[in-house]
Amino acid sequence: MSANPKNIGLLLLFVLAALAGTAQITAPSGTQFKVVNQYDSYIFCASNETEAVGVLTATSHSGEPARFVWERYDPNTQVFSPFQALTDSTLASTIRNLEDGGYRVTINDGHTVAVYFAWVLNNWIEVVYAEIPDTLSNCESFRILAEYEAALLMVHDTVTGTQVSARNSNSAFRSRWYQGSDLVASSLSPTIYDLIASNEPVPYRLELTDEFECTESISIDYDSKIPKSDFIYDPSEGEAVLEVSFTNNSINYDSTYWFFYKDAYRLSKAAEATNGGVVDSIEFILTDDMPVHRYEISGEYQVKLVTVKMNDTGNCYDTLYMVPGTFIKVDTSLIEVPNVFTPNGDGVNDALLIKSQSLRSMNVKIYNRWGGLVHSWKYSNITSKDYTYEHAVWDGRIGGRMAAPGVYFYTITYEGRDYDRDKDNGRFKRRTEQGFIHLFREKN
16 A cells, blocks of 8 residues: 555654754753753752742744744653643744743744753752851850751653752852851851951851852851950140040940059069069059049050950950050159249240149249349149149249349259159159349340
């Protein structure tokens, strides 16, 4: 019996194309592609286990408009079921929001029929646990514990019904912990040693990435257990009595301890006396948050601040010294006496002004050329810089009458607010200054 030409034409019309390894089914640019068990597989990054984000596009194999019929493989029955049919002729067909599964498309351009097949795998990663246990957080470090789950990415063999994972068992997930933009750890459950002092919770961000470059990102807050000491002081130098205000700019602390050291000279003398042995260097300790201290003795001083953060797992401390080589400098004692004054009522240089610095007391006596005492002035317990910088000790009068122009002799006995280093007896410096003063009354 001869073949029917019509039947032969129908056989020629339907030609099945190869299913795997073809470019006729594609996915959006950037989608991961992998051949699994000889099946083309596209891996899409989903945000969670239930999200279906798969997208497949089939293109006419001949370049002519065609009709596309999509089917989905049911691994339970091992049967393809209708999914979507496009009746109008077109060059391409795209299906979206695809769940995991195998998808087959039949393309008929009126001359030939081509069949293609590909797997869609919605890949997700979820961090199911992330915590910083209080018992694993202390003054030196803290531990982050984290766990995750991920999609199995199973591909079913349409012939045997067996399944194979698209994942590479030898490819570990990449874990990266960031604090801000800084990478601080590269393991899932790291120990962090570079601790941050903060009054507010410090966020740490985990970026978890698999071999298909799908990423899960979560943040966890670290409640800092450590303080950070910081302070400034003003002024940094001046004459005694020098009142210095300390401003506490520390972070994350509960209490403070200010250590005020003895002046550098006394410490050096004590070290010499003990041949470099242990020296009690602390003068006193204050616990005020922002103390104000009056330095009554000349010298160079340093201060140390210790802040404390109290925690259930143990208190944490931070210590800050002044910058090495810097001091709070309290000026040594000084007397300056002019050699001329003009008490003529013109408002300029009408009184004998003596300038002083860092004094406890001062006694001024003025004599005429024959040694007779014509004026005396004294002051003790000098504590105010505003008053003591200049002293109007004589207005040029003797017993209410104008003193005669001429040369006068003075002696000034004073006690400074610095230790007498010449005698090294631990007492304040006592000195006497002597000299001549010229009194003129001519007006300009």
